[in-house]
Amino acid sequence: MELAKNLQTTLNRSYGKTDLYVDLAQSISGVILIGFLWMHMLFVATIVVSPQLFDALSEGLDKYYLAQVGIPATIIVIIIHIFLAGRRAPLRLRDLRIAWRLTNLMNHYDTWIWAGQVITALCVGIMASIHLWVILGAWPLRAATSAARVASTGPADPTWGGFHFPFFLVFYVIFLLVGEYHGGFGLYRILVKWGWFERHKMGWVLKGITVIIVVLGFTALYTFTQIAKTGGAIH
């Protein structure tokens, strides 16, 4: 019951369950995306086992139309998640200042983690778009082409001073860290809200999983650079 009902709050009432559905959808979209992220990283990490396995998996995903269906579906879930989770973030300048001031004042661990989640959300949103653009342009994905991309340096053009910088490697390292941070703590927050587990223990389990995935990611990136050194002669 609201104290003062105006036209807007009165009409909002008639939507009844909207807030529930939106909240559920936010949690579900988050769980789907972290599931996707972890699966994706495990798939990428097959490069550590062998480039042949990586290629076989990649070819299999294409052959059975899993990539063709999975990628657009993931993009749709990402867009939905941006809208649903984004509405929780302090978007107005006034709210942003209030949230930032409170976070600084309290210096409370979980509040800092949450602030980090808002910031990494922005990074993930931008970097995922770039990532998608790059890989869709390089389709089909194979160990050799991926290795060449990871190891590429640029711009190496005389008009730009001819310097070499591993843009892609740096991009992937940052993307891996912000992605796993956002996803890992995102799943933590979903589980905290629904309250099935004791949150401190659950937090450590998720941190453990995240560290494993990040290490796998770094190992995969290293393996790609090593494959690139051998000239991509892998088959």
Next chain:
Amino acid sequence: MGRQLTISCFRYNPNIPGDKPRMQDYKLEEYEGMTLFVALNEIREKLDPTLMFDFVCRAAICGSCAMLINGRPRLACKTMTRTLPSRFTVMPLPVFKLIGDLSVDTGTWFRNLQIRTESWIHTNKKFDFNALEVRMENKTAEAIYEPERCIECGCCVAACVTANIREDFLGATGINRVARFILDPRDERSNAEYFEVVGNEDGAFGCVGIMACADLCPMEIPLQENLAFVRRKMAAAGLKLQFPGVKIS
């Protein structure tokens, strides 16, 4: 000889025209067993009688002396100065209306909460003066007692980013309050009625899950469990409920 404490106090009286918010330092000597409540009283007695702050019980029962101590919402009476550095800040709680200096009006906010959550036992049973009180299972009584321990200090609300930026959010204390009535078998409210109260963004579904409330509650009420309990309860109820809904276009 105890430590020399420097307490940096937020000073601002909205009732004095032209008064500007500022931090003012007070120096005093710490002694054995000193709480911040004692220290503030000492400041008011010996250094500055104009310093405004709230207190009643000095024993963590009334919840009046909640304030931001070194930025964190805590009770002044439950905070030993020896747990703080020799220089620290005290500020009034955010969210609540500022009366002046460290004093805020939590009463109006909690009165509003009381009305919005309808914090009373809803029953159609007629009260019989002569009958024996209906017995309650010990387990039930203990379950109700957990959320009931809330002293309405407002620390959870002040610590909550969502409550800070969304005026209508009930906060942990509000959702916890509803948990108390859901648990109480004497309250005859249906799930649909509870859903009307907290099944929305201003209630159970507004929580982001940061859990500063749970970490900073001076009464150490298991707020994560209680908030999640209401969320699950409301989700289960909401998925079964039928809302006819009025469409106006």
